[in-house]
Amino acid sequence: MSLPSTAATTRAVSATRRAARPIVPLLQVDQVITSPETRLSYRIEHLVGQGGFGQVYLAQRRGRSSSVPETLCIKISRRMDGWLREGHFGRLLEGHPRAIQVYDMFPMVEPDGSFLYCLAMEYAEHGDLSAFLARDSRRWTEPAVRREIAGILEVLGKLHRGQLLHRDLTPVNVFVCANRRLKLGDFGIVRQQSDRRGITARTMNALTAPSEFLDGAAPKWQARDDVYQVGQLLAMLVKGDAGSRIRTADVRGLACSDHLKEIIYRCLGERRKRFDDANELIEALRTPPKLLKAGIQRSLKGVHLAFTGILTRRRTEAADAARRAGAVVHSGPSAKTTVVVRGRPNPLQAAGRDGGLKLMEIKRLRAKGIRITLLNEQQFWELTKRRCSVRVVRVGTFGTFGTFGSFGTFGRSARSGRTVHAGGNAALGCTAPP
Secondary structure (H helix, E strand, O other): OOOOEOOOOOEEOOOOOOOOOOOOOOOOOOOEEEOOOOOOEEEEEEEEEEOOOOEEEEEEEEOOOOOOOOEEEEEEEOOHHHHHHHHHHHHHOOOOOOEOOEEEEEEEEOOOOOEEEEEEEOOOOOOEHHHHHHHOOOOOOHHHHHHHHHHHHHHHHHHHHOOEEOOOOOOOOEEEEHHHEEEEOOOOOOEEOOOOOOEOOOEEOOOOOOHHHHOOOOOOEOHHHHHHHHHHHHHHHHHOOOOOOOOHHHHHHOOOOHHHHHHHHHHHOOHHHOOOOHHHHHHHHHOOOOOOOOOOOOOOOOOEEEEEOEOOOOHHHHHHHHHHOOOEEOOOOOOOOOEEEEOEOOOOOOOOOOOOHHHHHHHHHHHOOOOOEEEEHHHHHHHHOOOOOOEEEEOOOOOOOOOOOOOOEEEEOOOOOOEEEOOOOOOOOOOOOO
16 A cells, blocks of 8 residues: 555545644654564565555565565554554455455554554555556556446445445545556545435545535435545546546546546536446446437327427427427426437537437436437427327217218317318327328
C-alpha cells in the first residue's frame, strides 16, 4: 500500500480548513518492530505518506515466511477503531485479487505506556491512482478502463452483498500495482447498514462525495452513493486526471464510447436513477449495449406516449395528433410509458447519439422489466392518420338517425361525424382512410 503525504483523505462535512501540521514520525528509519501475533519482524525503511488513519512506511520483512512478501508497508496509527476495522476487512477480503492485502496486525507499546496499532499490508509499487495519473501521461484504453474499474467493483460488490458501504472511494484509496492493475484499499470508514435506507454520513471526501451530501440534501448514504464515487473514478481514469470532480456536463466531452458515457452519466446523474449497487454497474460495464430499434405498434388508442428528439413538426402539433388518436401524452418516459416516439438526435445530448436523457431513462426502465415500444416519426404520423373506432348503435327492425333501415347496425364516426351502416351484427374497428 502507498499513501500520498497529504492531509487526511476524508473529512467531516462541517470541518473548516486548518493549516497542515508538521509530520511527527511514529516510527524511525531502520527501526525494527516485531509482531507478537506472527513473531515476524519488520525493518522500517522510510515514510511513504500520511493519511486520515495514520502513517504508512515502506518496510522489509525479516526472516522467512511463505505468506508475507519481503517488501511491504507498515500502516500505523494511535486510533484503535480504524485499526480494528481495517484488520477486520483485511480478513474478510483475504485472497481477493482486487483488494490490498493485510498480512499481519498487532499493537505496540510505547515507553510511556501508550499504544500504537500496526498493520502489515501489501505494497503498491506505483502508489495511489491520483499520484500515478499525475506523473504518467500514457492514456488508458477503454477496454482497460472497463476491466480495471470492474475489478474494483468486484470488491465493492462483496461489501454491498453484506450490506456494507465503503463511502471513501477516492483516487487516493485506489492503488496501482504491477502491470497497472488497480486494487482497492483503505476500509477505515466502512459501515454496515441495518436496512436499505442507508446510514448517516458525517465523514466524506469532498472530491468524490455526491453533490446531495455536500449540499445537505440527502439524509443517508446508500449503495448508489458508492456508485456515484465509482462513476467519478471511471471518468477520471478516462480523462487521465484525478485532480478535480467530473460534472454531468463534462461527460459529453470525454474521449470514450457513447455507451461508456451513458454509464458514467447514470452514475453521476439523478440519484434515484443511478445503478442500485456495484453488481448492476459491473453488468453494465461488461455487457454490450442493445441497439434502440423501432418496434411495431398497431394503434395509439389507450397508449401512454412520450416524445424525444427533434421532430419535423412542432411538438405541440404532434401531441395534439397523438391525443386525437386516443393516446395519453406525457412530458417524459416513466413507469407508465408504453410508447416513445423518437425524432432526430439532438447533437448536444448528454452521452452521444443514443444517450439523451429520455433515451437513457427508456433503457433504465426496460432493464427493470417495463415494456416500452420505440417508434420513429414516420410510424407515428402513419398511426395518427387511422380513424378511431366507430360508436355503434344496435337497432331492432328500424335504423336510427331518422332513417329507416333493414335489419342492421348504424353508427356515427367519432372522427368524421358521418353515418355508417355496418350491416347485421358486424363490429366496426379502427381503419386507415381510403
